[in-house]
Amino acid sequence: MIEARGLTKRYGPKTAVDGISFTVQPGQVTGFLGPNGAGKSTTMRMIMGLDRPTAGTVTVNGQPYAAHRSPLTEVGALLDAKAVHTGRSAYNHLLAMAATHNIPKTRVQEVIEMTGLQSVAKKRVGGFSLGMGQRLGIASALLGDPKTLILDEPVNGLDPEGVLWVRNLARYLASEGRTVFLSSHLMSEVALTADHIIVIGKGRIIANAPVKDIVDGGAQHTVRVRTPQATQLAELLTRDGATVTSDEPSLLQITGVEAPGIGELAAASGIVLHELTPVTSTLEEAYMLLTADSVEYQTESATQHVGHGVDAPADAPISEGAQR
Ligand SMILES: Nc1ncnc2c1ncn2[C@@H]1O[C@H](COP(=O)(O)OP(=O)(O)OP(=O)(O)O)[C@@H](O)[C@H]1O
Numbered sequence: 001m002i003e004a005r006g007l008t009k010r011y012g013p014k015t016a017v018d019g020i021s022f023t024v025q026p027g028q029v030t031g032f033l034g035p036n037g038a039g040k041s042t043t044m045r046m047i048m049g050l051d052r053p054t055a056g057t058v059t060v061n062g063q064p065y066a067a068h069r070s071p072l073t074e075v076g077a078l079l080d081a082k083a084v085h086t087g088r089s090a091y092n093h094l095l096a097m098a099a100t101h102n103i104p105k106t107r108v109q110e111v112i113e114m115t116g117l118q119s120v121a122k123k124r125v126g127g128f129s130l131g132m133g134q135r136l137g138i139a140s141a142l143l144g145d146p147k148t149l150i151l152d153e154p155v156n157g158l159d160p161e162g163v164l165w166v167r168n169l170a171r172y173l174a175s176e177g178r179t180v181f182l183s184s185h186l187m188s189e190v191a192l193t194a195d196h197i198i199v200i201g202k203g204r205i206i207a208n209a210p211v212k213d214i215v216d217g218g219a220q221h222t223v224r225v226r227t228p229q230a231t232q233l234a235e236l237l238t239r240d241g242a243t244v245t246s247d248e249p250s251l252l253q254i255t256g257v258e259a260p261g262i263g264e265l266a267a268a269s270g271i272v273l274h275e276l277t278p279v280t281s282t283l284e285e286a287y288m289l290l291t292a293d294s295v296e297y298q299t300e301s302a303t304q305h306v307g308h309g310v311d312a313p314a315d316a317p318i319s320e321g322a323q324r
Contacts, residue, residue, distance in 0.1 A: 001026050001179055002047055002148060006056030009042050009203075016042040018203035019056065024181045026147070029174045031194030031211075032183040035291055039203040040183040041079070044152050047181075048077050060148050061179075072101045076141030077150040078134070090128070090136050091121040097143055107143060115139040116165070130157030138169070149173055151182040155189060167193045187287035201291045214286055223259045225252045225266075226275035233271050237262065250274075 002024035009017040017039040024030045034040050045051040047058050049065035058064070060075045068074045086093060094108045112121050115135045120128070125136060134157060141149055151170070155163045170193050174180045184190045190197060190211075197214050199207040207214055227233055230252055234244040242256040254262060259278045266273050 001062070002058065002060050002150075002181060004043070004047070004056065004058040007043065007046060007053055007058050008055040009039075009046060009051060010054045015203050017046070017053075020200065020203070020205050021056075022198050022205060022208055024148075024179055024198075025196070026179040027174060027177050028195040029170050029180045029182065029193055031190030031197045032181060032200065033185065033187060033190050033197055033287065034183075034200035034206075035185060038185075038200045038291075040185075040200060041152055043200070044077070044079060044150055044181075044183060047150060048075070048079065050079070070101070070144070072097075072103070072144030072146065074144075074146055075148040075150060076144055076146040077152070078137040078141045078154055079150070079152050080137075086125050088125055089122045090117055090125050090132075090139070093125055093136070094139060094143060097140060101144060103143055107145070111139040111142045114142060114169075131159060131162050134158055134162070134166075138166070146178070148179040149181065151180070153184060154182055155184065163189070187284050199287070199290055206290050214290075221255065221258070222279045223254045223257070223262055224275065224277040224279055225254060225262060225273060226250055227252070227266070227271060227273050229271045232269070233262075233266060236265055236269060236271075240265070253279075 002022075004023075005021050006019050007017055007021070008015070008019050020039075020043070032040050032043070042051060043058075046053050047060060047065065049071075060068070065071055065075065088096070091108065091112065094111065095105065097103070098105060098108050112118055115138055117132070117135055117139060120132055125133070128136065134154060138151070138154065141151065149170075151166075154166045154170075158166065170180050170182060174195070182190075182193070194211055196210050197207065198205060199214070225233065228250055230246065230250050234246070234252055237244050237252075237254055237257060240257060240261075242254050245253045257265075259276050263273065263276055265271075
């Protein structure tokens with residue numbers, strides 16, 4: 001378990017992490033999500049005792065990292081895969097780590113097999129591809145058989161097979177009762193791997209909830225309706241308190257009333273419908289909405305995506321009823 005309370009990190013005038021509190025539970029995968037520069041790596045470095053908090057505390061399995069007598073058996077981390085690149089072979093790199101941490105030699109072979117490094121274990125790490133480096137970083141994290149795993153962007157640079165492997169490994173480790181905390185800036189990736197999500201933006205926690213709640217909470221339920229009597233239907237719906245927008249004469253986007261209600265209202269008023277489609281925003285859209293105000297480096301296309309959503313253009317309101 002990881003517990004952060006009021007965790008803060010300032011670099012001069014820059015507040016990278018701004019008084020965040022959260023708990024990462026064992027037995028599940030927790031995704032740590034946020035745009036570039038949100039403070040994910042800084043938080044993970046503080047958990048691992050590599051950065052000293054300006055204020056607040058963070059513990060792993062009940063104690064600060066540095067207070068553990070045998071930290072490698074408590075928590076394993078992949079923080080910077082490139083940091084393991086040396087002139088040594090992967091096998092010797094792991095062997096040296098094991099020797100200095102009182103870990104039996106047999107465990108080195110075990111983690112090499114777990115991470116699929118058998119064929120390259122005797123090769124120099126310096127020549128490894130990014131994917132192989134990530135695998136070796138994960139092997140190092142697993143070496144002490146730790147109860148808690150911290151993986152910073154573990155799928156970065158991996159091919160689809162590698163991505164699937166990390167996903168399955170994370171889920172397997174959590175199913176064994178371990179705490180698995182992994183960061184990503186891709187909601188779509190985390191949604192497939194994590195049970196729970198903590199979203200951070202500009203150093204602050206924006207959301208901390210099960211994946212499902214984030215989708216439901218952030219999602220805007222819209223109904224798309226195509227009808228030759230759009231103006232008439234929009235007036236009736238607005239009178240009932242719905243919000244109606246449109247950017248095509250016969251196409252309406254409706255929020256505030258579900259599809260059956262729209263269908264019944266149309267039928268009762270003799271309005272012909274050519275289409276009646278509930279549109280739920282994807283997890284990626286929910287994430288964009290959540291982080292829209294906290295993206296540090298926003299591109300124009302990202303702004304447009306946030307502003308308009310994918311399925312719910314809102315630029316030309318026909319009429320807007322009072323929100324219920
Ligand atoms: N050593 C440092 N000195 C000064 N500023 C720093 C330092 N490390 C991080 N920062 C700043 O703190 C903020 C948070 O950075 P951090 O690397 O934790 O974000 P991140 O969420 O991991 O981003 P990314 O996804 O890009 O890795 C950024 O604005 C970054 O520029």
